[in-house]
Amino acid sequence: MELLVDIFGYLSIILHGVTIIAQSMMLGGILFLVFLARPFTHLITQGDDLERRVTRLTLYSAIGLILAEMTGVGLQIAVVMSTVDLGFLDVMQAPFAIAGTVKMLCALLLIPCLGQRVATRSLAAVLPLLIGAAELTAATFTTHAYARLDDNVLLLFVEGLHQFGAAIWVGAIPCFVLALGRLHDAHSWRLVGARFSRMSMIGVTSIVISGAVMSFFYIGNWQGFYGTAYGVMVGAKIAMFLALLALGAGNLMVTERLRKNQDASVIRMRRFAEVEIGIGFTLFFAAASLTSVPPAVDLSTDRVTLHEIAVRNAPAWPRLTSPDHDKLAISQMQARLDTQAQQRGQVAAQANVPGSGVLPPRNADDIAWSEYNHHWAGIFVLLIGFLALLHRAGVGWLKHWPLLFLLMAGFLLVRSDPEVWPMGNEGFWVAWRDVEVTQHRFFVALIMLFGLFEWAVRTGRLRSAKAALVFPLLVSVGGAMLLTHNHQISNVKDQLLIELTHTPLALAGVSAGWARWLELRLPGRGGRIAGWVWPICFMLVGVILLWYREA
């Protein structure tokens, strides 16, 4: 039962993130279609083609939503059925299952409504909007708002406004990128840019108003903001929101120049919009991970104080020597069990059973072990950033710097989970049942993948422009992963103090990834600046890792 719930918890965040993306793209697509693509069909060149493509993207998003929702709700139903011994029909009557079913039905109904037959009738605009509103309403019933003890109606409305804002702005950006790619004249860019800017402003306003109200109800005060996991994650969301605003402001300036018939870089607008999609999707995953933590107002104890944060982050020399493996808590527990079993002539039990739901014990040496891992990882990343910077400055033979990623991945694979083979007693395959081990292995796989791709690109082994984009994409995904990564520590305060380090790490990683994307995709000065920014972001990641403390 514990393993099932843990694995479900692990998967549900991924599925929830994908669901939010699909829902936002579907709703954003409907709004883009109704308020922009269709009204401008006869005003812009290739208007029909644009409408067709936006319709197709919206349909794909609806199908994506059906699949994500079906998988997520299906998993949830399976978990409740198997852990509470209830029948399928009984669990299907639970509010989450009803809300999920309504969302799927809405997405399903949307498909014929976007077809050619309906598109030419008077209901063409009304039906998709009504279906979108119904889907959005159902979506609010799977948020914190529905389970709160008070102010449910207000909070449900505010949650709806928040999700609407995300959809009309971030969810519609893919359609905007599509439009910029299909249109080729200043008149069309001017019309589409101006209308989308207005839609974005409505989205931003909705997000700011609803975000402020939710912060008041869910965070409550300043200490709830910096002293709880919920508050820290909201902080990460605000940082990404500000980055989106900055990119959006850049695009608004281009739109204004177009409006005044001045020269403007539409290619920059496209590239900025691409980065907005990436950061926006990362933000959606942060939003999904928020659902797994209680609102800050409910966590009256176990909050972290500013003094505790200052003490934890006081500068100290990095730990460059490792404690003995035999001194770790699980090693010592296993040694005791082995001795007792030997005395009784029995087979020794495992000190730690992966997936049992029991948190492993930790002692001072475990903390030292973890700090040593983080500090050496910091040295690796700092060096990678520095060498990338030197290579950018013209030191040609340093093009092999991505190979350092492979060295780092090997180090992390061996050291991250000392209770697992090759260092510990747990087998390599059985350890997949441990959620934290699985996450560490995903990180290792990611690091190896982007290291290899980047090395192959830098050394000319891969010449495809697509191959070059693998590195920034996976670095950004790694950053998003870090936003949702958790250490299995029973002490809530200690866990939060670690998260306070991981959140800036994640944001620096996401920034590095998308800056490299811009370097590759944006010609001229903007791309050159981005080329200096991302190695510096890597160095920043290295410095934060060297600063890392667990005690």
Add this chain to the structure above:
Amino acid sequence: MSLRHHFGTFLIAAACTVASLSASAHAILIDSTPKLNDTVSAGHVDMVFTYNSKIDQHRSRIVLVKEDKSETVLTIAANNTKPNELDTHADLTPGTYTIRWQALALDGHITRGDVPFTVTP
């Protein structure tokens, strides 16, 4: 590179790799009878578990774990007036016990936890 390709790459990569562990509970136990590591007298014991969210009482579960690791599922009383509570009871003999609860919040999030306690004669 087409937009759909960008999306495909990103979505597949994200779906395959972005992960989280919900070790931090969504619905948290804010009060309970018996409390954590509490001592109660043997006999009929009423138990109340209070949460920060409304709970789907019918689809939640409370299990009594004895010293010998044997488990007994306890019946949760339906209580519409207190939607954030799980109420149950048991007749207990002296010993150490653990209540293992699993709560389904009304918004669909599942959380679980343990409340160890001792029963004295």
